[in-house]
Amino acid sequence: MKSQASTLELPKHSEVCPSSEFLLAISEHKKSGLILCKQYHAEFAGPGAAVNCGVEPIYRAVIAIGSPELIPTQTFDERRRAYGRRIQWGRWLQKIVEHPDPMMRAEKLLAGFEEFFGRQVVIGLPSEVLALLAGVFPGTIEQVRVQHWRGSRTGTMSFLPGSDQLKVTTISMNRHETPEVPLLTSATVSEIERTYAVLKSA
Numbered sequence: 001m002k003s004q005a006s007t008l009e010l011p012k013h014s015e016v017c018p019s020s021e022f023l024l025a026i027s028e029h030k031k032s033g034l035i036l037c038k039q040y041h042a043e044f045a046g047p048g049a050a051v052n053c054g055v056e057p058i059y060r061a062v063i064a065i066g067s068p069e070l071i072p073t074q075t076f077d078e079r080r081r082a083y084g085r086r087i088q089w090g091r092w093l094q095k096i097v098e099h100p101d102p103m104m105r106a107e108k109l110l111a112g113f114e115e116f117f118g119r120q121v122v123i124g125l126p127s128e129v130l131a132l133l134a135g136v137f138p139g140t141i142e143q144v145r146v147q148h149w150r151g152s153r154t155g156t157m158s159f160l161p162g163s164d165q166l167k168v169t170t171i172s173m174n175r176h177e178t179p180e181v182p183l184l185t186s187a188t189v190s191e192i193e194r195t196y197a198v199l200k201s202a
Contacts, residue, residue: 096112
């Protein structure tokens with residue numbers, strides 16, 4: 001099982017359509033990001049990255065890590081920078097999923113997220129979500145979790161509560177009115193998608 005790479009490309013000036021006024025970028029002022037769940041894979045958009053892009057498939061669910069602030073891009077240069085940052089984050093993930101060994105892909109993803117967000121966030125992310133990011137089976141993620149935190153009591157406790165930094169959310173320009181609910185560590189992708197659909201219809 002292998003993740004699909006992001007096909008997002010940096011547009012030329014003439015390719016920025018009128019709807020680009022709705023293009024948002026994640027603020028670079030703090031460590032936060034969004035996991036964008038699509039039909040067969042998931043992508044990570046970190047600080048500075050563009051989201052709500054008209055050139056990519058619709059999101060089946062969106063998971064917020066931290067409290068990402070979404071900022072409207074108002075000029076061509078701002079949009080170009082946001083697209084560039086999105087591509088950089090995509091390449092970071094692509095380097096992970098290109099590794100031929102599924103165990104190594106899972107290990108590198110866990111280590112990368114732990115370095116950026118801390119252990120509690122990684123522990124709180126559901127295995128199915130991490131599997132979509134790394135292009136592996138959920139069982140591979142669970143196996144690597146045990147090895148990754150061997151000797152740590154927190155690493156092998158399946159009943160841990162979800163991190164308060166993880167939320168199922170929607171894409172909105174008004175963060176204060178954006179509906180969101182805590183993400184449960186035990187949540188399946190199907191459950192997360194249903195929650196996302198309810199939030200979008202609210």
